[in-house]
Amino acid sequence: MEKALERFYSVFAEWGVPSIVPQLIVMLVVVSVVILFISVSVMFMIWWERKISAHIQVRYGPMRVGGWHGWAQSIADGIKLLLKEDIIPAGADKLVFALAPMVVFAAALAAYVIIPFGPNLIVRDLNIGVLFYISISSLTVVGIIMAGWSSNNKYSVLGALRSAAQAVSYEVPLVVSVLGVIMTVGSLSMIQIVEAQKRIWFVIPQFFGFLIYLTAAIAECNRLPFDIPEAESELVAGFHVEYSGMRFAIFFLAEYANMFTVSAIATALFLGGWHGPLLPPWLWFLIKTYCIIFVMMWLRWTLARLRVDQLMNLGWKVLLPLAFLNMGITGLILVIHG
């Protein structure tokens, strides 16, 4: 991989083209691949969620489009959203309104940089991988607040404020829950963290860390039972009330892309990443990730929604102390074992 890249660069160097050109080409290819992957996987996840929810609710879900179990439903929906009229409310702040979905999607996209699909299948193995993910995922809130504020709608503002409060409260336990793993490995690099799980997955020594991470991650994705930013029975749709057509589709895409990201990070940090017998590494990684996604969907369709204050209490009074406890115990054990 590395060598091929060097060859590619050297060819351009021989022709006397400035080195920025091949670098841009490589970047463009990588970004296209990532976006393609996101689109396909999100479309699959939407279809999958509709199927799962349908079967939980004694229904079939989409059955018509595309023939077999309505597999093309998401594609049809995507095309429909693309073709819709682009509506900007009269009272909206047009620039911010247009920017908001892009900010949200950019944050979701950037997080894919550090997802290790396989030993060599990673966009860039940053030495601050986990930190990068955490900081990038916080950017989503900025987009959501922009969307809520610029829509000029009271429901959107309420949704955006709730979202900000929720993201801030749950990022703290999320970070602390991950610390246990980082302390054990002694590195923030995703590749090294996965390599360290060759013998034993961190879900066993870091079980509580895993649970806390999963809870906080679901809250990060604004999914039930933590979906109060867009609680449809209260706020109609929360921050994206006024969005429709393509802009709404981008929000939707980002939401599911985020879901994939948090699950992929959970896989890398706790479930041994690509490690597994027989099957190729990337397949193992995807299987584990989709298992976590399945759990998230399962929870969504069986639980009720928490209230705002209950959500805050859970975040600050339960998850955070537990996460600190987990971190402390991990540290103690590390010190004792040297």
Added chain:
Amino acid sequence: MIPPETEIIERTQETMEEMYVNMGPQHPSTHGVLRLMLRLDGEVVTEVTTYIGYLHRCHEKIGENRTYIQIIPYTDRLDYLASMYNNFGYVLAVERLMGLQVPERAEYMRVILAELQRIASHLIWMGTFGLDLGNFTIFMYCFREREKILDLFESVSGQRLNYAFYRIGGMPMDLPQTFLTDCKAFLEWFKPRLPEYDAVMTDNVIFQKRVQGLGKLDQKIAIDYAISGPMLRGSGMKWDLRRNDPYSIYDRFEFDIPVGTAGDVWDRYMVRRLEMAESVKIVEQALRDLPPGEIMGKVPKKLKPPVGDIYSRVESPRGELGFYIVSDGSEKPYRYKVRSPAFVNLSVLPEIGPGHLIADMVAILGSIDIVLGEVDR
């Protein structure tokens, strides 16, 4: 009366921390076209004002221009989730006014259908209440069972929602031959479903934490506001017209009246949840005792009730459904008034709503169980 918009704007400007939010008439959890004006301090509701009338269709005035029989289909549209019960209440009022006797078999049929309707209505309530709280799955479960009840009703009356099936003096058609077996099969199938709902809703800790202690309705306030039905029983008052003012043949059946203690949303939920099981009991007893015989009593060709008035009430799934009819001896009522439980129950919302978060507001509104067709007649 809707206050002028300018007044609202002025009041908003006085305190910058407070915000007015218009909830409805198009809102997913106002259960139709109810409009709520919420004054919010942050997320806490400090004042609730209800605006109704979006579904007003002059029901009572139309009634004055129709003959007594022609009114029956109109009553279907009152509480469209419990049409059988509206028919029941109306024909009962006219029968009492005229002093008509209803054959035994017709009485049993009425009770069977009415109690099935109560189950169906409570099922819808439970499902939509789940939606209000973000629990989507219970909705589908409840609708699955309701669908079976509607199938039964369809086999009986040919209709699935607005039956217009009760007649003054009896019933228009006998039960179809398959009804007894179908209904028994349904009850056998339905009984194990109730624990299923418990697994999804009642026993769910998140759900319990959400609704317990919410929207407390004091018994005294409930009586002052003339609240009836599951809401009143949730506040600890054992008041059920089937028992306290028996009509039809309800005095022949054994059933319990579930009551709550605290009067919160949880109690109202539990009252309705337990009432479904009680209704199953009543239907079973009625099916067991169903006598053969006539289904239509002796009714004059032209219905001309004697001069006078009558107030007749039944316990609909939502509470005391009353019909007040004044007759001037002609074919049409001189005055026709409906006392709808949902309208009266809704009136207590400004009393119990304030002080809660928006999310709780939705749950409280859901626990009142309104049907807008009945609130605006």
